[in-house]
Amino acid sequence: MKELIEVLAKSLVDNPDQVFVQEKIVDDEIIIELNVAESDMGKVIGKQGRIAKALRTVLKAAANKEKKRVLLEIV
């Protein structure tokens, strides 16, 4: 899950070396925290959150395959 978001985020931003992803497990849910350079925030959120939504959709599909619940937080 963590690597998936890393791959996705790194191919969207201008500063791939500043992409940091952390994975936390709370109860039965995986929480993924995505960190990017300030100037790249728009590249992972998009107009009206369109990119963030697409990221969550792909992540959710991967989690479903493993019968897990996952939450993406962009911080």
Next chain:
Amino acid sequence: MIKVEQVGKTIEEALEAVLNQYNVTKDDVTVTVVDEGKKGFLGFGSKEAKIIVEIKEDSDLKQEKALNFVKEVTKHMGIEADINLKAEAENIFINIDSPDIGIIIGRRGETLDAMQYLTGLAVNKNSSSWTRVILDASGYRQRREEALKDLAQKKAERVKHTSRRVSLEPMNPQERRIIHTTLQDDPWVTTFSEGEEPYRRVVIALKK
């Protein structure tokens, strides 16, 4: 085409910096020297060299990017996939075949659409021209189009029989377009969309 302005101690140094940054070779670029720069003496009177580098818009590069992106993403989703790319004019078509095809497509193509959107963004990053990327999964888009055309015809028949308008389920813009186009030449019914995204839906009604 990407245009970059770069300064450096020498022309060679400036060029080297651009080539490294964009991960391209000398063959991929055209260099225009704006200022040759001066060496100076003991740091006095020296001037930096300035060049403009145009990096060729390499459609091969984009195709490679697209293919790699989809491969990497499916791999990290834990999905085994057979990925094929076809380039036509300004478009890139990628078909994915996999035993987990249902996961790749998602509910009403939701996951496939998200992946298509992200692939497009990744491929066109830092590019001034936009290449459309279309993802398909085992011919899903084709099948969906046939099903939507079918649905449009059936619902239109019902409108003609009952004289009452029919509102379809919410669809994305591409899917709504298929409905509109299917019925645009029908002499008896008219179509329009109502509601807000993502719940926007097509309504079929009798022509007045």
